[in-house]
Amino acid sequence: MTTTLRGRVVTLTEAGELADGVVSFTGPRLDYIGPATGFGGALPDPPEHPPIILPGLIDVHCHGGGGFGFPETDPEGVAAAASFHRGRGTTTLVASLVSATEAELRDRIDVLGEAIDDGLLAGIHLEGPFISEHRCGAHDPGRILPGDPALLQRLIDHAGGRIISVTVAPETANFDALADVLADANVILSLGHTVADYERSVHAMRRGWRVSITHLFNAMPELVHRDANFLTAAMAAAGRGDVVAEVIGDGVHLADGTVRMVFDTIGPDNLVLITDAMAAAGQPDGRYQLGSLDVVVREGISRIYDPEGEGVIAGGTATASDVLRRTVFHAGVELDAAATAACATPARLLGMAAEIGALAPGMRADVLVTDPHLNPVTVYKDGAPWNS
Structure with a gap:
């Protein structure tokens, strides 16, 4: 028919x-x-x-949705989360994990592998554990590890080609060896959750066969005009087309004007719109989990539970179509440019531009x-x- x-x-x-x-x-x-x-x-x-x-939307950084999180749910929950996002326009979805022990990550790889083999997921993104404890964000500090190339190799071997990208801080131990492991396995090196200085950052962005920036502006130093840092290097590298920068255009992680600024300065060919969504996407306010941490969602904003005050932002609650819509109607980005960052650029980052990301x-x-x-x-x- x-x-x-x-x-x-x-x-x-x-x-x-x-x-x-x-x-x-x-x-x-x-x-x-x-x-x-x-x-x-x-x-x-x-x-x-x-x-x-x-074209169907592509989300390369997503921790879950529809009430289920990829770092903590069972196979049925993984399928439900993937189906939730697909029903809202995301036809290619990469499942993101958070920093965890080797045993925990192996278990998660096994669980997510079923959904990958069934075609519900495109692959796995390891966000950590080789990141900075000083920019841990919504990661359990007790599960952050110094760079361990042997551990990374074991995880990649265990996944059997299902790991697509890994977030690494440039200042972690054995960074160059980690980058070599990822390049040899054709896995995207994603840089983030870092306080790396400018020189170390520039070096890191020249490593690997494909390099991305994990959620630009978030979990990294702020732009300071008298102190060049990781963000300075990332903006310049993305502007040159040396790296692809993730952008969470949900109005929470970044102001709409900031989203417009990065589109106008870096360009949609070097940006990918992501959700960084977690289990609460599409769900009411309340208590949720993100890996081993408790999360509270109020007015659609998810934060790590902190009994003494307001916790750090813990992922997003928007879908990819929500992000696309906000980018167009709130940030004022032209539809063709926003769609490029939601479809064509992530397809190219994944090495799938001949198959998806355009009509x-x-x-x-x-x-x-x-x-x-x-x-x-x-x-x-x-x-x-x-x-x-």
């Missing part, structure tokens, strides 16, 4: 944006993407309020249909509507 969609099509290819376009597919691959006037099949009538048709004949039929306000209406994964 052929699916034919008509509306405002954001292709993220040389074809650009089609005001009255058609996306058509019969199976798991796209058949036709072009103007309605050039489509040879049965054509739907033009809708009164044309939907927006986008072109032969690519996967991963498609998100939204209303004119970017609220998800229908999600297609490999050509099939997602109903879960």
